[in-house]
Amino acid sequence: MTGKRICVLYGGRSLERDVSLSTGHRVGRALESRGYQVTGIDVDESLVRRLIELRPEVAFIAMHGKGGEDGTVQELLEILRIPYTGSGVLSSIRAMDKVLTKHILKAGGIPTPPFHAFNDAAFREMGAKDTLQIIAEDLGLPVVVKPAAQGSALGIKFAAEARDLPAAMVSALSFDRKVLLERFVAGRELAVSILGTAEPRVLPIVEAIPQARHSYYDFESRYTPGETDFEVPAELAPEVAAEVERLALATYRALGCRGFGRVDFILDQANRPWVLELNTIPGLTETSTMPLAAQAAGLSFEDLVVAITESATL
Amino acid sequence: MDPAHVLITTGGQQAIDLVTKTFVDPGDVVLAEGPSYAGALTTFSTYETDVLHLPMDERGLDVEAVPDILDRLAADRKRVKFLYIVPNFSNPGGTTLSLERRHRLVEISAERELLIVEDNPYGILRYQGEPLPTLFTLDQSENVIYLGSFSKILSPGIRTGWIAAPAPILAKIAFGKQATDLCSSPLNQMFVHEFISSGVWREYVQRLIGIYRSRRDVLLSALADEFPPGSRWTVPEGGFFVWASLSPPVNTTDLLVKAIEENVAFVAGNGFYMDGQGTDSMRLNFSGSPEDRIQEGIRRLGSVIRDQMELYRALGMDG
Numbered sequence: 001m002t003g004k005r006i007c008v009l010y011g012g013r014s015l016e017r018d019v020s021l022s023t024g025h026r027v028g029r030a031l032e033s034r035g036y037q038v039t040g041i042d043v044d045e046s047l048v049r050r051l052i053e054l055r056p057e058v059a060f061i062a063m064h065g066k067g068g069e070d071g072t073v074q075e076l077l078e079i080l081r082i083p084y085t086g087s088g089v090l091s092s093i094r095a096m097d098k099v100l101t102k103h104i105l106k107a108g109g110i111p112t113p114p115f116h117a118f119n120d121a122a123f124r125e126m127g128a129k130d131t132l133q134i135i136a137e138d139l140g141l142p143v144v145v146k147p148a149a150q151g152s153a154l155g156i157k158f159a160a161e162a163r164d165l166p167a168a169m170v171s172a173l174s175f176d177r178k179v180l181l182e183r184f185v186a187g188r189e190l191a192v193s194i195l196g197t198a199e200p201r202v203l204p205i206v207e208a209i210p211q212a213r214h215s216y217y218d219f220e221s222r223y224t225p226g227e228t229d230f231e232v233p234a235e236l237a238p239e240v241a242a243e244v245e246r247l248a249l250a251t252y253r254a255l256g257c258r259g260f261g262r263v264d265f266i267l268d269q270a271n272r273p274w275v276l277e278l279n280t281i282p283g284l285t286e287t288s289t290m291p292l293a294a295q296a297a298g299l300s301f302e303d304l305v306v307a308i309t310e311s312a313t314l
Numbered sequence: 315m316d317p318a319h320v321l322i323t324t325g326g327q328q329a330i331d332l333v334t335k336t337f338v339d340p341g342d343v344v345l346a347e348g349p350s351y352a353g354a355l356t357t358f359s360t361y362e363t364d365v366l367h368l369p370m371d372e373r374g375l376d377v378e379a380v381p382d383i384l385d386r387l388a389a390d391r392k393r394v395k396f397l398y399i400v401p402n403f404s405n406p407g408g409t410t411l412s413l414e415r416r417h418r419l420v421e422i423s424a425e426r427e428l429l430i431v432e433d434n435p436y437g438i439l440r441y442q443g444e445p446l447p448t449l450f451t452l453d454q455s456e457n458v459i460y461l462g463s464f465s466k467i468l469s470p471g472i473r474t475g476w477i478a479a480p481a482p483i484l485a486k487i488a489f490g491k492q493a494t495d496l497c498s499s500p501l502n503q504m505f506v507h508e509f510i511s512s513g514v515w516r517e518y519v520q521r522l523i524g525i526y527r528s529r530r531d532v533l534l535s536a537l538a539d540e541f542p543p544g545s546r547w548t549v550p551e552g553g554f555f556v557w558a559s560l561s562p563p564v565n566t567t568d569l570l571v572k573a574i575e576e577n578v579a580f581v582a583g584n585g586f587y588m589d590g591q592g593t594d595s596m597r598l599n600f601s602g603s604p605e606d607r608i609q610e611g612i613r614r615l616g617s618v619i620r621d622q623m624e625l626y627r628a629l630g631m632d633g
């Protein structure tokens with residue numbers, strides 16, 4: 001199985017370029033150490049030409065956010081008939097859009113915090129501002145306002161009062177034309193990584209513990225890297241852990257994912273899990289949760305990267 | 315000037331660092347312009363100072379506000395260590411301290427024994443008006459420390475600047491300099507020496523002035539054409555920057571995200587304050603881009619601002 005020619009695609013122009021560079025370099029080194037022939041490609045306008053020249057047996061997509069995680073590069077690889085890692089075009093599109101994801105979860109009976117979502121046209125052309133008060137009452141305060149395109153935590157705002165909503169909307173709308181307003185569910189943050197396609201394997205649950213919380217404003221800190229500790233496996237009652245795992249798999253399947261992925265949860269004070277989102281290309285950096293989960297399952301980083309690579313398909 | 319009163323530093327930034335390290339203990343107050351050079355603010359916060367921003371207008375720092383502020387701080391038992399100021403074509407404000415205010419500030423500094431740190435990396439790059447005397451030359455009471463740099467007239471990579479100060483002050487700073495890096499690269503200093511002593515710098519700086527003046531003029535006229543009514547901006551007589559403020563509730567941090575999508579960048583205003591001000595403002599640089607790009611950049615920025623304002627109106631936030 002060694003010796004395969006792999007292109008690792010990383011970088012690109014998304015806001016998560018830096019994370020992608022670090023995931024990409026690490027993946028490249030891991031593959032080389034297992035005997036693969038690796039060419040790293042920092043994605044730019046020459047991508048397609050280079051792929052045509054190199055004709056790799058597998059493209060390892062180590063990109064995050066726009067372009068790499070939203071089905072764009074997946075579509076190109078389909079056209080070029082190059083097998084690639086991770087989810088296909090449709091699943092990527094579904095998971096990249098937090099709103100679409102939540103509609104699918106809701107339809108599938110998977111618990112996700114109550115929400116509403118808008119395109120900026122609703123405000124510009126239909127006077128949606130007059131619904132904000134109703135939304136606040138509907139969802140209950142505080143409300144989290146997020147750009148619909150999932151990925152970067154940038155642009156996520158927190159409205160403690162209804163009158164904070166418009167400014168939060170503008171910030172979120174700076175990042176995407178569509179925004180999600182979601183009830184803020186206080187609780188523990190769990191990340192569940194999944195590996196495989198036909199019979200996906202759930203890796204040990206990771207809990208992210210912000211170093212200081214307690215007040216609403218600490219909400220911001222959970223999106224600030226370096227201010228979080230991880231516990232693997234998370235300390236959970238067996239029936240709670242089983243339910244979280246079941247829902248993680250249900251989410252993975254509902255979105256039609258393959259290869260690998262990570263489902264993010266909030267576990268509320270009553271120990272009820274709520275699915276927030278699914279990442280089709282979770283980070284694989286030194287500080288990312290998926291490698292931690294793999295390690296807890298007895299898989300080295302190299303094992304993890306090889307497993308993902310060998311699951312590549314068209 | 316007596317060379318004994320000059321200390322060569324590794325750029326102006328090290329000069330700021332050395333002065334701060336020498337004079338400030340954690341919790342001391344440093345007075346700064348509002349807005350103030352972000353690199354200096356970073357240094358001040360590294361040494362755990364309390365930065366207090368002073369008000370400014372088109373003639374620079376409002377020096378008449380200084381005595382009252384000093385009284386208030388004294389009443390609160392706060393120790394003010396120095397006032398940091400960029401009197402010529404301030405970064406980021408673009409403003410220049412008027413002659414009367416210079417005289418007055420030096421007077422206040424003598425009366426109140428207030429140490430002034432005068433940072434002047436842009437002074438030679440003047441595009442209109444007469445040069446004004448530095449605070450350092452006006453000072454008779456040994457209360458001004460002057461910081462210079464070759465970064466803006468030769469090259470930032472040459473990392474050569476200097477501190478001019480009264481001998482007792484300089485001796486203390488030199489002590490800190492030794493602890494930091496013994497001395498700045500003599501090789502770089504030889505380059506600078508050659509550049510200056512050969513006289514080529516005069517012609518070079520004249521050329522820069524011509525280029526930058528045209529770029530400034532293009533930026534100012536583009537702003538007048540493209541920015542929406544209610545926007546304000548400074549008209550710098552030199553230097554690199556224009557400071558533009560938009561009518562509320564526009565937030566320039568949000569705006570920057572949209573601007574970058576259009577391949578236009580600026581520095582959001584709140585980076586030049588330690589106290590959360592500046593969210594309605596931005597620093598625009600005109601020295602680094604050719605005229606047609608400045609024109610096009612401001613055109614795009616203008617349309618991003620209008621679009622953002624429309625969104626605020628749609629959200630009922632137009633005040």
Ligand SMILES: Cc1ncc(COP(=O)(O)O)c(C=O)c1O
Pocket residue numbers: 324325326327328351353400405433435462463464465470473474475
């Ligand atoms: C006001 C001011 N002071 C100091 C510096 C530091 O310059 P250098 O360290 O390159 O001399 C700068 C650079 O941008 C500046 O704008």
